[in-house]
Amino acid sequence: MNRSQTEARIRWFALWDGYLSVAYAVVLVLLLIAQSPATGRTVAIGVLTLLVVWYAAFGRRAILKEARAVRFAVGLMVGYVVAVAADLTATFALFGVVPLLVMSMPLRVAMPLVLVAHAWPVTWSVLVWGGVTADMSRQLLFLLMGVALAMFLGLFVTQVVRQSRQRADMIEELRESRERLAALSREAGMAAERERLAKEIHDTLAQGLTSISTLVQAAEAQIESAPDNAREHLRLARRAADEGLAEARAFVAAGTPPLLKEHSLGEALRRAANAFTERHGIDVAVRTSGRDQEVPTRVAVVVLRAAQESLSNVAKHAQGADLVKLALELTEDEVHLNVTDNGPGFDPAAQTGGHGLPGIRARAVEAGGAADITSDPAGTTLSVTIPYYQATT
Numbered sequence: 001m002n003r004s005q006t007e008a009r010i011r012w013f014a015l016w017d018g019y020l021s022v023a024y025a026v027v028l029v030l031l032l033i034a035q036s037p038a039t040g041r042t043v044a045i046g047v048l049t050l051l052v053v054w055y056a057a058f059g060r061r062a063i064l065k066e067a068r069a070v071r072f073a074v075g076l077m078v079g080y081v082v083a084v085a086a087d088l089t090a091t092f093a094l095f096g097v098v099p100l101l102v103m104s105m106p107l108r109v110a111m112p113l114v115l116v117a118h119a120w121p122v123t124w125s126v127l128v129w130g131g132v133t134a135d136m137s138r139q140l141l142f143l144l145m146g147v148a149l150a151m152f153l154g155l156f157v158t159q160v161v162r163q164s165r166q167r168a169d170m171i172e173e174l175r176e177s178r179e180r181l182a183a184l185s186r187e188a189g190m191a192a193e194r195e196r197l198a199k200e201i202h203d204t205l206a207q208g209l210t211s212i213s214t215l216v217q218a219a220e221a222q223i224e225s226a227p228d229n230a231r232e233h234l235r236l237a238r239r240a241a242d243e244g245l246a247e248a249r250a251f252v253a254a255g256t257p258p259l260l261k262e263h264s265l266g267e268a269l270r271r272a273a274n275a276f277t278e279r280h281g282i283d284v285a286v287r288t289s290g291r292d293q294e295v296p297t298r299v300a301v302v303v304l305r306a307a308q309e310s311l312s313n314v315a316k317h318a319q320g321a322d323l324v325k326l327a328l329e330l331t332e333d334e335v336h337l338n339v340t341d342n343g344p345g346f347d348p349a350a351q352t353g354g355h356g357l358p359g360i361r362a363r364a365v366e367a368g369g370a371a372d373i374t375s376d377p378a379g380t381t382l383s384v385t386i387p388y389y390q391a392t393t
Contacts, residue, residue, distance in 0.1 A: 023096040024052055027089075034089045043086035048093055051079040055100065062104040069104045076100060077113060084121050091121040210312065211240045211279050236279050257301060265300040265335075266328055269307055273326055280315045283323050290330035299386045302367045303328070303337050306360045306384045310339040313357070318343025318380065334369070337384040345375040360384065 027048060031041045054075050062072035080097050083090035097117055101110045219233035259268035266288040273284035295303075307326060314321055321343035329336040348357070357373060360382070364371040369386035 020052075020055070020096050023093075024048065026095070027092045030092055031087060031089050034087065036087050036089065040087040041089070044083040044090040047079050047083040047086065048090060051076060051083075051093075054079065059100060059104065063100075073101060073105050073109075073113065077117065080117060081120055085124055088121055088125065094118070210316070212237045214315075215240065215279060239275075240279065257304060260297065260300050260304060265295045265303060268300070268304055269326060269328055272304065272308055272311070273324075276311045276315070276324075282314065282321060284311070284326055285323065286326045286328070288328045288330070290328075291332060295330065295335060296388055299335055299367060299388060302363045302369070302386055303335055303384060305363060306337060306371065306382065307339055309357075309360055310341075310382045314341045314343060314380075317346065320344060321379075333387055333389070335384075335386045335388070338381060340379055340381040342379045345377050345380050348373045348375055 028045060031045050031048075034041055054072070058072040058075070062069040076097060080090075080093055083093060094117060098114050101113050101117070104110075105113065215233045215237035219230040219237070222233070223230040257268075259271055263271065266286075269288075270286045273286050276282065277284050311324065314324055318341045321341045323342050325338070325340045327336075327338040327340075361371045364384055364386060367386045368389070369384065371382065371384045374381050374383075
């Protein structure tokens with residue numbers, strides 16, 4: 001049983017137990033002041049007290065359909081019959097017996113039992129006294145009205161308990177749905193974070209390590225024939241390692257790339273281009289145009305990563321390329337980046353897997369923009385467009 005169901009049970013049974021306590025107390029007082037023989041009154045009081053214990057042991061569970069209701073109803077009827085047989089004043093116990101029968105049993109079974117309970121005092125009076133006593137006649141109309149009220153109360157409480165159970169079930173289903181949604185959200189968040197980490201590692205650490213490996217290989221090849229060139233390659237490898245370390249620290253701290261911390265987007269692109277030329281010997285011509293304004297950091301990061309990835313792809317795949325043109329245009333609403341090389345080109349549709357070109361597109365889309373790649377035998381062009389507003393919404 002969940003917490004909502006437990007709270008509903010406690011709330012309604014507290015009210016119902018209060019009603020039964022009052023009914024028991026009233027019948028007990030009536031038996032104590034009755035003018036009938038003391039022995040019969042004592043037996044009736046004892047049996048009714050046992051019925052209270054019977055209700056506490058089995059009644060609640062029977063009403064909640066958690067135990068055999070038939071057992072409870074049979075015990076209730078037997079106790080009531082014995083109490084009335086001991087003293088007709090116990091007939092007033094109908095105020096408690098009737099609603100208990102209605103609540104614990106299906107209505108089609110409870111109604112015949114209610115009729116039997118009503119008929120029993122009259123039947124016993126006829127059997128013992130040869131007819132209905134004067135006291136019984138005076139009490140009969142009052143009992144019928146009171147029992148009708150008790151039956152209504154039983155039906156009402158049954159309906160309330162049923163609605164409370166249904167409401168508790170709905171709350172439990174809602175809670176479970178929210179937990180499932182939260183789990184799905186966590187899984188989606190974890191997947192998105194893994195994808196982000198993969199792109200960040202590819203765009204920073206992986207590129208740096210690739211440059212270091214290339215420079216070290218070049219140094220090894222010239223260490224004897226051209227030691228000055230080998231030392232220069234090693235110097236550039238050390239510089240690439242330092243830059244990679246700075247990128248790694250910024251990555252761990254989820255901060256801005258080092259190039260953008262101290263420079264504008266245009267200057268960061270120039271420095272990235274100069275470093276690329278030093279490492280790979282491929283000239284990069286950088287041109288900026290448009291409005292002189294500050295670019296939101298998120299937009300600047302996307303544009304810088306796209307440029308770095310494009311330059312890395314030129315070094316790895318554009319065999320024979322000796323010039324890259326990098327054009328940055330700042331408009332009133334957007335940033336445009338074009339990176340063009342004079343390599344042999346490739347088929348963009350044949351590119352599958354990896355985090356390079358797909359990563360550029362994914363970053364652009366996440367920032368509310370787009371990335372397009374065109375290629376032919378004369379070269380390859382990457383075009384990236386990112387709006388400013390996406391970075392602040």
